[in-house]
Amino acid sequence: MAHGPATLADGWKAYISRWVFTTNHKDIGTLYLWFSFAMFILGGAFAMIIRAELFQPGMQLIKPEFFNQMTTMHGLVMVFGAIMPAFVGLANWMIPLMIGAPDMALPRMNNLSFWILPFAFAILTSTLFMEGGGPNFGWTFYAPLSTTYAPESVNFFIFAIHIMGASSIMGSINIIATVMNMRAPGMTYMKMPLFVWTWVITAFLLVAVMPVLAGAVTMMLMDINFGTSFFNAAGGGDPVLFQHVFWFFGHPEVYIIILPAFGVVSQIIPTFSRKPLFGYSSMVYATAAIAFLSFVVWAHHMFTVGMPIAGELYFMYATMLIAVPTGVKVFNWITTMYKGSLTFETPMLFSIAFVILFTFGGFTGLMLSIAAADMQYHDTYFVVAHFHYVMVAGAVFSGTAAIYYWLPKWCGKMYNETMGQVQFWVAFIGFNIAFMPQHFLGLAGMPRRYADYGLQFADWNMVSSVGAFIYGGAQIMLLINVILTIRNGKPVADEKVWEGAEGLEWTVATPAPYHTFEKPPEVK
Amino acid sequence: MLKRAKALFLSLLSLVVSLPALGSAVVETSTRQLNMPQGVTEVSQAAYDIHMIMVWVCTVIGVGVFGFMFYVMYAHRKSRGAVAENFHENLVVELLWTIVPTIILIVMAFPATTALLKVYDTDNPDIEIKVTGYQWKWQYEYLGEGVKFMSELNTSLDEVYGREPKGEHYLREVTEPLVLPVGKKIRFLVTGNDVIHSWWVPDFGVKRDAVPGLFTSGWAKTDEPGIYVGECTELCGLGHAFMPVVVEVKEEAEYNEWLAGKKAEAAEYASTIGKQWSAEELMVRGEEVYERSCAACHQSNGEGIPGVFPALKDSPIALGPMVGHIAVLIDGVAGTSMQSFADQLSEVDIAAVVHYERNAWDNNVGDVTQPLDVLNYKQSK
Ligand SMILES: [Cu+2]
Numbered sequence: 001m002a003h004g005p006a007t008l009a010d011g012w013k014a015y016i017s018r019w020v021f022t023t024n025h026k027d028i029g030t031l032y033l034w035f036s037f038a039m040f041i042l043g044g045a046f047a048m049i050i051r052a053e054l055f056q057p058g059m060q061l062i063k064p065e066f067f068n069q070m071t072t073m074h075g076l077v078m079v080f081g082a083i084m085p086a087f088v089g090l091a092n093w094m095i096p097l098m099i100g101a102p103d104m105a106l107p108r109m110n111n112l113s114f115w116i117l118p119f120a121f122a123i124l125t126s127t128l129f130m131e132g133g134g135p136n137f138g139w140t141f142y143a144p145l146s147t148t149y150a151p152e153s154v155n156f157f158i159f160a161i162h163i164m165g166a167s168s169i170m171g172s173i174n175i176i177a178t179v180m181n182m183r184a185p186g187m188t189y190m191k192m193p194l195f196v197w198t199w200v201i202t203a204f205l206l207v208a209v210m211p212v213l214a215g216a217v218t219m220m221l222m223d224i225n226f227g228t229s230f231f232n233a234a235g236g237g238d239p240v241l242f243q244h245v246f247w248f249f250g251h252p253e254v255y256i257i258i259l260p261a262f263g264v265v266s267q268i269i270p271t272f273s274r275k276p277l278f279g280y281s282s283m284v285y286a287t288a289a290i291a292f293l294s295f296v297v298w299a300h301h302m303f304t305v306g307m308p309i310a311g312e313l314y315f316m317y318a319t320m321l322i323a324v325p326t327g328v329k330v331f332n333w334i335t336t337m338y339k340g341s342l343t344f345e346t347p348m349l350f351s352i353a354f355v356i357l358f359t360f361g362g363f364t365g366l367m368l369s370i371a372a373a374d375m376q377y378h379d380t381y382f383v384v385a386h387f388h389y390v391m392v393a394g395a396v397f398s399g400t401a402a403i404y405y406w407l408p409k410w411c412g413k414m415y416n417e418t419m420g421q422v423q424f425w426v427a428f429i430g431f432n433i434a435f436m437p438q439h440f441l442g443l444a445g446m447p448r449r450y451a452d453y454g455l456q457f458a459d460w461n462m463v464s465s466v467g468a469f470i471y472g473g474a475q476i477m478l479l480i481n482v483i484l485t486i487r488n489g490k491p492v493a494d495e496k497v498w499e500g501a502e503g504l505e506w507t508v509a510t511p512a513p514y515h516t517f518e519k520p521p522e523v524k
Numbered sequence: 525m526l527k528r529a530k531a532l533f534l535s536l537l538s539l540v541v542s543l544p545a546l547g548s549a550v551v552e553t554s555t556r557q558l559n560m561p562q563g564v565t566e567v568s569q570a571a572y573d574i575h576m577i578m579v580w581v582c583t584v585i586g587v588g589v590f591g592f593m594f595y596v597m598y599a600h601r602k603s604r605g606a607v608a609e610n611f612h613e614n615l616v617v618e619l620l621w622t623i624v625p626t627i628i629l630i631v632m633a634f635p636a637t638t639a640l641l642k643v644y645d646t647d648n649p650d651i652e653i654k655v656t657g658y659q660w661k662w663q664y665e666y667l668g669e670g671v672k673f674m675s676e677l678n679t680s681l682d683e684v685y686g687r688e689p690k691g692e693h694y695l696r697e698v699t700e701p702l703v704l705p706v707g708k709k710i711r712f713l714v715t716g717n718d719v720i721h722s723w724w725v726p727d728f729g730v731k732r733d734a735v736p737g738l739f740t741s742g743w744a745k746t747d748e749p750g751i752y753v754g755e756c757t758e759l760c761g762l763g764h765a766f767m768p769v770v771v772e773v774k775e776e777a778e779y780n781e782w783l784a785g786k787k788a789e790a791a792e793y794a795s796t797i798g799k800q801w802s803a804e805e806l807m808v809r810g811e812e813v814y815e816r817s818c819a820a821c822h823q824s825n826g827e828g829i830p831g832v833f834p835a836l837k838d839s840p841i842a843l844g845p846m847v848g849h850i851a852v853l854i855d856g857v858a859g860t861s862m863q864s865f866a867d868q869l870s871e872v873d874i875a876a877v878v879h880y881e882r883n884a885w886d887n888n889v890g891d892v893t894q895p896l897d898v899l900n901y902k903q904s905k
Contacts, residue, residue, distance in 0.1 A: 057694065058686050064762040065829070131831030138759045144736065145719040145761060149659075149861045151832055233737025234858075239720055240735060273600075274608040282618050304722060304757075305733045306740030309644045313637060320629045320636075324622060331621045334593050341608040342601045352597070356590060363582035370632075372639035373575045375731045376560055376568075379722060379757040444557040445726045447757040450765040452684060454695045454753075456557070500608075 005514050020115070023107035024514060025092045030410075031114050032089030033403075037479070039081030039121060040396075044472055046074035051434075051468040054461050057453055067451035068136035069128060075139025079257070080164045081121050083395045087260040088171050090402055091199050093410065095175060097505035097512065098193045100184025100521045105177035113170035120163035127153035138449060140250065143231035143242040147223045154224060158217045165210040172203035172210075184504070186523035190284070193503050194277065197284050198263030201291045205252045205259075208295075213249040216242065240305055247298035255294040258358075258390060259287060261398035262329060265351045267503075268405050269333050272348035273340030274500035279332040286325035286332075293322050303374045312371045319369035323362065330359050345498075346420030350401035353428050354394060361389030364439070379449075382442025388435045400427070400478060407482065408497045412511030413489030419481050427474035433467025561726050564746040564773075568729030570639040577635060581628070643729070646743045649711035653702070657714070657721030657734030657756065658868060659861065660763025660820065664702045667713075671786045674868055675700050676816060677766045684766075696753045699816075701770040705779035709745040718863050719761060725754035725771055733758055749773045761861070763820050797871050797895045803879070806892065810880025813873045821861070826885040833861075837885040846893055849878050850901045866902065871895040 005027065006014040022028060049070050053061050062070070092110065096103055104110050127134035132151035135141065146154060179200050183192070219242075222228040229235025231242045270277045277283065300319040303312060333355050344352075364386040368374050377383060408414050437460035442448075446457045453461065496506045504523070508516045562572045600606040654665040661676035678697040682688040691697075704710055714723050716734035723742075724731040730742040754769035774782065815824065822828050826837035836842050841849050853874050856864035865874060875895045882889040 058690060059684050060686065064765065065832075068759070068762060068764070132829075133832070136762070142720055142759070145759065148859055149719050149761060233735075238737065240738065274602070275610065276612040278612050279614075279618055280612065282622075304731050304740075305735065306738065309640065312640060312644075316636060316640070317633060320633065323629060324625050327625045328618070328622055330589065334589065334596065335617070336612075337593070337596045338600065339606075339609040339611075340596075340600055341606045342597060343603070344597075344601075352593075355593070359586070359589065363586060366582065367575065367578040370574055370578060370636045370639070372567075372636065372643050373560075373571050373578065375643060375729060376571045376575070376726060378731060440558045443560045445561070445755065447724070447755045447765075449759045450755075451762075452695065452765045454768075455690060455692075 021111070023103070023111050025096050025104045025107070025110065026410075026512065026514065028104075028110050028114050029089045029091075029093030032085045032092060035114070035117060036082050036084075036086035036089060039077050039085070040475065041479075042125070043074050043077035043082050044475060046070045046077065047468065048472055050074060051465040053451065054453070055465040056462065057455055057458050059452055064451040065133060065136060068138075068449070069134045071449050072135045072138050072141075073124075073128065076124065076135070077121070078391075079139065079253070080161075081117075083257050083391070083399070084168065085117060086399045087199075087202075087257075087395075088168075090195075090260065090264070090399070090406075091171075091175055094406065094505060095178060095196055095199060096182070097508065097516060098196050098503060099179065099182065099187050100504050100517050100523065101178060101182035102515065102517050102520075104174050105182055106174045109170050110174050113167045113174065116163050117167050120160045120167065123156050123163070124160040127151075127156050130156070140246060141220075142246070143220060143223070143239050144233075147220050147231055150224070155221065158221050161217045162214060165214045168206050169210050172206040175199055175203040176207070184517070184520040184523050187504075190281065191523060193263075194266035194280070194283055194287075195260070195263035198259040198266070198287050201287050202256050202259045205256050205291055205294065209249045209252045209256075212245060213253075216245045216249065219245070240302070243302050243305060244299065247301045248295075250301065251298040252291075252294040254387075254390070255290055257395050259291070261354070261395045262287065264398045264402045264405075265333065265354050268347050268351045268401055269336050269355075270502070271405075271498050271500045272343050272345060272351075273337045274342075275336060275340035276502070277332070278335040278338075279328070282328055283332055286328040289325040290322060293318065293325070297322065300369055300371075300374075303371045304378050316369055316371045320366065322369075323366050326362055330355060330362075341500075345404075345417065346415070346424055347401040347405035349421065349424045349428075350397050350404065353424070354397045354401065357389055357393030357397065357431070361386055361394065364389065377442060379447055380442035381438040381446045381448055384448045385435050385438035385442060388438070392435070393431060397427075403478075403482065405498075406505075407485060408489075408492045409505065409510055409512055411486050411489070412491055412493075413485050414492050415481055415485040415489055419477070419484075423474055423477040423481055426477060427471060430467050430470030430472075430474055434464050434471050435467070437461075437464045437467075563727040563729050564748045564750070564752070565728050565730075565744045567643055567742075567744065568727055570642045571729045574635055574639040577632070581632065585628075643742070646711050646741045648709065649743060650708040651705070651710045653704075653710060653712055655702075655712050655714045655723050655734065657716040657718075657723065657760065657767075659718050659761050659863070660756075660767040661817075661868075662702075662723065662756075662767065662769060663717075663868065666783070669783065669787070670790060671783065673700055673786070675702060675770070677768060679766075695766065696768055696770070698768060698770045701751070701772040703779060703782050704744075704771060704773050705776045706747050706749055706773055707745070707776065709743060712742045712744070713739045714742065715739050717867075718861065720758050721756045721760045721767070722758035723754070723769060724757045725752050725769055727752040727754075728771070731757060746773055749775055793870065793872075797899060799895075801872075801875070801892075801894060803883075803892050806876045806879040807883065809873070810876035810878075811884070813869065813877040814880050814884075817865070817869065817873075818877065826881070826887075836881050837887060842881050842887055843889060846878070846882070846891055846897065847901060849882065850874065850893070850898055853878065854898070854901060854905075871898040871902070874898045 006018040008015050053067055130153045134153055135157045137146040219230040223230050223232055229237035231237050231239050266277055297315060297319045299315045368377055404415060404420055441457055441460045446453055492510050495510055497510060504521060560572055560575050562569060652667040654667055656663040661674050663674050665672040675698045678699050679695050683690050714732040714734045716736040721734040722731060723734055728744040730744055732740040732742045750773055752771045756767045821833040822836050828835040841852055854866045856862055872895045875893045875898045879893040
């Protein structure tokens with residue numbers, strides 16, 4: 001090998017240069033993963049503050065204005081800082097390995113798209129210390145609360161969003177270019193692992209909607225600083241326009257988060273069922289169908305805004321339709337397990353929990369699509385519960401599964417199975433104690449983003465807070481597990497690691513060498 | 525191992541079960557409502573019915589799917605000697621689980637559509653009420669009756685910050701509820717004055733966004749007198765959780781009596797505008813108005829929140845000419861959260877609060893602002 005990666009033994013200067021200037025997909029994947037975990041802890045800390053304040057009725061720990069900053073920052077950091085970069089990290093690590101490519105197609109851009117992210121989040125987080133405080137208008141930042149009525153730091157928030165958007169677009173272009181151009185000979189599209197498929201489709205979604213988000217924040221910037229009135233009713237603008245633009249980005253965004261999670265689970269379940277994925281091609285078509293539908297259902301977030309009834313009916317029907325391709329996926333996963341030879345290692349546990357809890361979130365999603373009922377659910381804790389079932393039990397559980405699943409390949413050491421399973425159960429139980437009661441709170445009438453609430457909601461809020469603390473603790477356990485594995489896990493030498501694993505990534509040595517597939521493999 | 529796990533599970537369970545009890549020790553009234561309320565109107569009933577249909581459809585599908593899944597997890601585990609088969613396609617099954625859910629959805633679309641039509645059936649009301657969301661209170665205007673008033677939270681900050689025990693109606697009480705008669709179809713025209721709010725009464729099944737520059741409408745008709753509590757459901761700033769909706773539904777005779785009383789009040793008020801108020805009277809009333817309408821932003825001590833809400837103590841406006849000070853309240857400051865209070869506060873209240881700001885916290889300007897000064901400014905425009 002011409003040159004290996006610098007380690008600490010080469011001196012800290014060389015070591016830092018390695019990470020800052022790296023164009024290696026594995027290094028960049030690692031950077032993304034660590035960064036996203038750091039953001040996950042930050043966003044989690046915000047969540048803990050929220051749940052601590054909501055532990056009892058009354059304002060005990062913080063003031064309402066800070067509470068609003070916490071809900072906003074929690075959402076922004078988790079969506080843009082934790083979940084999205086985590087899956088980009090997995091894509092960087094795994095896509096070249098899965099399609100037999102030596103690296104990503106555009107390695108320098110890859111470096112740039114990562115390294116602008118820490119700046120974006122440094123800017124965003126610094127707003128908390130500015131006069132007037134950070135963004136306090138919710139992660140959906142509806143105008144005019146986010147324009148005319150926003151704290152001055154909103155300009156920094158807009159800048160940060162622009163940087164994140166640029167990073168995502170660059171990352172997506174890179175993934176699309178890699179998959180289109182760098183597949184090993186014989187690796188036809190319909191042979192690609194499902195994780196690669198879901199990511200390509202996700203990348204197209206990102207390229208399509210990130211500019212829309214950029215447009216929305218730019219219009220805000222103009223309204224705030226240059227006297228335009230896009231969203232200002234007094235100047236002839238329309239606050240509802242903001243919601244249309246935002247959700248035209250926002251709805252595909254939730255699929256951007258969940259599709260790669262589908263991909264991960266579609267890799268793991270076959271491995272531990274020792275049986276090929278059932279309905280591969282229907283999985284691909286279902287993913288494409290979900291992606292297409294995600295563009296035409298955005299206004300189901302706006303049923304109470306006073307659309308004409310024809311609009312409401314259309315968006316209701318279109319939204320209900322999403323249940324069909326989603327159902328296909330769930331049925332396929334379960335049928336993959338059917339007549340397999342199942343074992344329940346930690347990645348499999350997280351994947352099964354994913355299927356169950358995500359499906360549960362899907363049911364509440366179907367309920368939310370019914371416009372007449374949504375008039376009661378909308379903007380209550382029922383919605384909060386729904387999207388945490390699909391985002392946390394969906395995206396975060398699958399991300400955790402991915403870490404346990406591929407960690408041995410990455411670092412050549414096996415995690416401690418008992419610790420992994422204990423972590424799973426703590427996370428699973430904590431999650432459900434935290435979020436199941438929120439369905440009841442919402443149905444009983446508690447709105448979301450409330451810094452304080454009436455006494456009738458006291459019981460379930462307390463239960464929910466306890467669950468949230470347990471779930472938070474589970475994440476610390478995950479961190480400890482990963483660090484212990486890297487430092488003193490039991491070495492694995494087997495290329496396959498898992499008995500039932502299939503695919504190119506399991507044909508390279510364990511741990512994966514710094515450079516792989518310099519000569520393309522032949523896929524039959 | 526299994527025994528230990530069981531013990532652990534039981535102790536966790538008892539933790540969960542005992543927690544609500546712990547909560548109740550702190551809090552007197554705590555209902556355990558788990559489901560959507562059926563409410564008292566056709567719309568809320570329709571929402572409840574379609575909600576329950578969905579719950580049952582999802583439950584049946586869920587039991588089937590998860591039941592099968594758990595069976596598979598039990599029966600096909602390697603530890604029981606299961607050997608994996610190799611099939612990975614079956615066109616018939618795959619078509620079936622695409623087509624059957626589609627049919628279920630089409631069937632469900634019918635009741636869903638009927639329910640929505642009910643929500644939108646706002647024609648031919650008997651009474652029309654304009655609901656305006658303000659940061660952080662509601663204004664109700666009985667169209668055509670000349671009756672209009674503000675309804676805002678009546679829970680003290682001392683209760684919120686735990687300096688006083690929380691009352692039974694904590695955050696569910698307002699200065700003046702919306703009053704409605706039974707048996708009449710009421711149309712709500714909902715709009716916003718500053719940011720977007722959302723007016724929600726669960727028992728009516730009415731949740732409509734209050735968007736500045738736009739009217740959305742909802743309706744209610746009920747035969748059951750009572751007090752119904754709702755909330756603001758769209759994030760609207762720091763007072764979002766502190767602007768409840770309270771509606772009191774009365775028998776028709778009582779309602780008419782109440783309406784007549786409100787009209788008389790309005791007439792009587794018109795006569796107090798011309799009166800000369802003493803500095804002491806204005807100070808007392810001004811402090812009340814200030815605490816209610818201004819302190820959330822400018823703070824009780826008049827020092828504001830640096831960078832967001834300016835201090836009024838030693839502010840050039842408060843110490844400057846009276847007309848300028850009145851102008852800020854009547855016109856608001858365009859492009860900021862300092863809105864116009866012309867529609868929210870009466871001339872007397874504006875005069876009182878201006879007087880208060882000019883003479884509280886060592887501002888000591890010493891002049892006396894009369895309601896007539898406010899009226900003059902309004903008319904000069
Ligand atoms: Cu509000």
